[in-house]
Amino acid sequence: MSLLKVSGSPHVHGNESVEKIMKYVCLALLPTILVAIYCFGLGAIKVLLIAIISCVFFEWFIGKFILKTKSTVKDYSAMLTGILLALNVPSSLPWYMIVIGCFVAIAIAKMAFGGLGNNIFNPALVGRVFLLISFPVQMTMWPKPFASARMLFFNGFNKIDQEIVDAVTGPTPLGILQNGGADAIHSSNYADYVMGFMGGSIGEISAIAILLGGIFLLWRKIISWHIPVSFILTSFLFAGVLWLVDPTRFADPLFHILTGGLMLGAFFMATDMVTSPMTPKGMLLFGFGCGLITILIRSFGAYPEGVSFAILIMNAFVPLINKGFKPKRFGKEVKHG
Amino acid sequence: MKTFKLGGVHPEENKLSSGSAIEIFPVPEKVYISLSQHLGAPAVPIVAKGDKVKTGDLIAKGEAFISANIHSSVSGTVEKIDEWIDTGGYKVPHVIINVEGDEWNDSIDRSTELVKDIKLTSEEIIQKIKEMGVVGLGGAAFPTHVKFMIPEGKKADSLIINAVECEPYLTSDHRLMLERPNELLIGTQILMKALKVEKAYIGIENNKKDAIELLSSLNYSGIEIVPLKVKYPQGAEKQLIKAVLGREVPSGKLPIDIGCVVNNSGSTFATYEAVQKNKPLFERVVTVTGKTVGHPSNFLVRIGTPIGALLKEVEVNMDEIGKIISGGPMMGKAIISSDVPVSKGTSGVLLMHENESHRGEVRNCIRCAKCVEACPMGLEPYLIAAVAKNELWDEAEKAYVMDCMECGCCQFTCPSYRPLVDYLRVGKRNVGQIIRNRAK
Numbered sequence: 001m002s003l004l005k006v007s008g009s010p011h012v013h014g015n016e017s018v019e020k021i022m023k024y025v026c027l028a029l030l031p032t033i034l035v036a037i038y039c040f041g042l043g044a045i046k047v048l049l050i051a052i053i054s055c056v057f058f059e060w061f062i063g064k065f066i067l068k069t070k071s072t073v074k075d076y077s078a079m080l081t082g083i084l085l086a087l088n089v090p091s092s093l094p095w096y097m098i099v100i101g102c103f104v105a106i107a108i109a110k111m112a113f114g115g116l117g118n119n120i121f122n123p124a125l126v127g128r129v130f131l132l133i134s135f136p137v138q139m140t141m142w143p144k145p146f147a148s149a150r151m152l153f154f155n156g157f158n159k160i161d162q163e164i165v166d167a168v169t170g171p172t173p174l175g176i177l178q179n180g181g182a183d184a185i186h187s188s189n190y191a192d193y194v195m196g197f198m199g200g201s202i203g204e205i206s207a208i209a210i211l212l213g214g215i216f217l218l219w220r221k222i223i224s225w226h227i228p229v230s231f232i233l234t235s236f237l238f239a240g241v242l243w244l245v246d247p248t249r250f251a252d253p254l255f256h257i258l259t260g261g262l263m264l265g266a267f268f269m270a271t272d273m274v275t276s277p278m279t280p281k282g283m284l285l286f287g288f289g290c291g292l293i294t295i296l297i298r299s300f301g302a303y304p305e306g307v308s309f310a311i312l313i314m315n316a317f318v319p320l321i322n323k324g325f326k327p328k329r330f331g332k333e334v335k336h337g
Numbered sequence: 338m339k340t341f342k343l344g345g346v347h348p349e350e351n352k353l354s355s356g357s358a359i360e361i362f363p364v365p366e367k368v369y370i371s372l373s374q375h376l377g378a379p380a381v382p383i384v385a386k387g388d389k390v391k392t393g394d395l396i397a398k399g400e401a402f403i404s405a406n407i408h409s410s411v412s413g414t415v416e417k418i419d420e421w422i423d424t425g426g427y428k429v430p431h432v433i434i435n436v437e438g439d440e441w442n443d444s445i446d447r448s449t450e451l452v453k454d455i456k457l458t459s460e461e462i463i464q465k466i467k468e469m470g471v472v473g474l475g476g477a478a479f480p481t482h483v484k485f486m487i488p489e490g491k492k493a494d495s496l497i498i499n500a501v502e503c504e505p506y507l508t509s510d511h512r513l514m515l516e517r518p519n520e521l522l523i524g525t526q527i528l529m530k531a532l533k534v535e536k537a538y539i540g541i542e543n544n545k546k547d548a549i550e551l552l553s554s555l556n557y558s559g560i561e562i563v564p565l566k567v568k569y570p571q572g573a574e575k576q577l578i579k580a581v582l583g584r585e586v587p588s589g590k591l592p593i594d595i596g597c598v599v600n601n602s603g604s605t606f607a608t609y610e611a612v613q614k615n616k617p618l619f620e621r622v623v624t625v626t627g628k629t630v631g632h633p634s635n636f637l638v639r640i641g642t643p644i645g646a647l648l649k650e651v652e653v654n655m656d657e658i659g660k661i662i663s664g665g666p667m668m669g670k671a672i673i674s675s676d677v678p679v680s681k682g683t684s685g686v687l688l689m690h691e692n693e694s695h696r697g698e699v700r701n702c703i704r705c706a707k708c709v710e711a712c713p714m715g716l717e718p719y720l721i722a723a724v725a726k727n728e729l730w731d732e733a734e735k736a737y738v739m740d741c742m743e744c745g746c747c748q749f750t751c752p753s754y755r756p757l758v759d760y761l762r763v764g765k766r767n768v769g770q771i772i773r774n775r776a777k
Binding site for chain 1: 705
């Protein structure tokens with residue numbers, strides 16, 4: 001007999017791992033990715049590939065040459081960040097902007113804080129907001145689904161030909177709302193929103209695909225219902241109140257939920273384990289804050305879309321929420337000691 | 338079906354030996370009987386080198402308040418009283434006896450006839466339990482008589498027998514219930530009388546349906562069989578009370594503070610033998626199991642038998658074994674050598690293959706909150722581990738580290754394979770020291 005090993009209990013493990021969690025989240029995004037590719041064709045594939053490769057590269061490079069730690073590339077978290085960032089930009093975004101977004105996401109929002117687990121803000125959203133502020137034109141130029149994606153892919157936006165642009169791009173429903181008010185969206189077709197036939201970032205267009213992935217994550221117990229439900233419900237109720245007050249100025253609540261990044265944000269971005277609260281009550285508050293800020297920005301802010309900002313703002317409150325909302329302790333009814 | 342509400346996990350049950358009837362394990366050539374097999378002060382030896390002893394003779398007295406008597410498990414000659422490795426990995430004094438035959442102390446009733454009539458009074462029962470060295474057989478080995486001496490001003494209304502056996506792999510309680518159900522139930526009645534209560538509950542997890550059926554079919558007044566949904570750590574005292582009665586033991590208090598006493602089913606059987614048969618606790622049922630074990634077994638073993646002797650009887654290739662666990666995989670102790678003897682607290686011996694004996698690579702905490710969700714005490718293991726790692730004992734105390742019972746649910750669920758329980762133990766030891774110093 002070889003020497004025996006000793007260690008403290010427990011001696012068995014439930015076999016859950018960071019790799020598995022990240023892989024399952026990537027898998028849950030598959031329906032959304034497929035819809036994106038179906039609607040935007042090669043443009044979507046291009047964006048996804050560039051984003052994944054750059055994120056993984058930056059993570060590997062920084063780990064190896066700057067932090068000099070064991071590579072964390074194999075945990076799939078960089079790949080997930082790449083996918084999420086890609087899903088949050090238009091399919092027409094030039095390649096170098098995607099690379100810049102990935103650099104900000106991985107190098108600044110994640111690795112500078114100490115890598116996976118230590119970041120305060122959702123890396124993909126930091127990358128996205130950085131791009132939105134730095135390149136507002138390209139980030140809000142939305143190719144219409146099915147509109148000659150091939151043309152966009154080959155010409156790109158390096159040489160912006162206004163004719164091509166007008167032919168294949170259009171505003172998002174939220175953009176229409178921002179510019180034209182509630183009247184402008186009256187002709188909108190909710191069935192199209194549900195299926196994903198609207199302008200927008202490549203991953204935020206199909207509510208049903210996102211919902212499928214979200215249900216998978218709930219079933220696998222990777223996320224709990226608290227954040228998505230309170231996020232969506234708060235948005236719905238708050239938008240509903242505004243709509244009842246002035247239906248000519250504000251959009252109806254269903255419109256708010258089905259358009260923009262709300263579904264993607266509620267199921268895949270706000271639920272990021274690292275940057276969301278630890279207890280169910282904290283999660284409910286977090287989701288509530290996200291929903292409230294989203295609708296505030298959409299209804300009264302300068303930007304047509306507010307999901308990214310809302311989640312990032314609430315990310316900043318997470319340490320405070322974790323301090324304020326403790327789990328229910330066994331046997332705490334009677335005073336201690 | 339009843340269970341506790343907060344936290345908990347469901348590890349693979351792996352009750353490989355549940356179909357193996359209890360076999361009487363042969364008396365070894367030499368036994369090593371530890372003087373501190375129980376929680377509390379070590380017992381004081383009353384034999385010396387060269388003394389002849391019979392099976393069941395008292396060899397060491399538990400003199401402190403929390404301590405227990407120790408009896409010889411064999412007949413023979415005391416070779417020496419010397420240090421030997423115990424389950425915890427420390428060298429502690431053991432009485433080492435060379436076995437000669439198997440001659441039992443005459444006062445022990447060796448017949449298998451059931452004795453139903455309880456003649457002793459409450460006080461006499463507790464005295465008898467003390468005399469016979471009965472301790473909790475679930476693992477912690479807390480002296481049973483201390484549990485039943487109710488402090489002034491407190492009163493018990495219910496007795497709960499812990500037959501949950503929530504640890505994966507272990508089946509010793511299960512087999513005992515199937516093979517000696519009447520003894521277990523009479524033992525329960527004895528303890529009810531000792532405690533002066535009218536009501537007892539036997540909590541059994543639903544993966545032992547045959548035992549639930551069998552015990553329910555026997556008629557003993559005042560005893561209710563409570564089937565429980567399978568969930569770890571249901572065998573923990575506070576969780577079991579919550580599951581059976583819905584009562585919650587306040588933080589820092591004992592079950593008696595809410596009118597309950599919990600006793601392990603193996604100890605209840607030992608109580609029957611002590612009170613009705615005058616038999617001291619010198620043998621116990623030990624499950625010897627593991628995924629690569631050819632014959633997972635339940636043995637009735639004399640205390641002091643080296644664990645190595647048990648391993649020879651279960652068909653296992655010891656070259657492939659990486660870890661030997663005394664107890665179950667969730668809370669058992671990894672022993673450092675197969676020379677470690679069976680003690681009163683050895684509920685099982687689990688052999689882990691080299692491949693399953695490693696811990697996973699530790700990653701950063703990703704704040705997934707799985708540990709918070711799994712903690713049956715409602716603590717934040719990730720936080721306590723972090724403050725304990727940084728030696729912030731005040732913070733650890735404020736995070737209620739002393740409520741932790743080291744059940745291992747947090748570490749079991751951690752996707753980053755963080756050694757949470759290691760840090761919690763360090764935290765408990767240091768905070769406990771600080772609290773004791775403060776009280777002085």
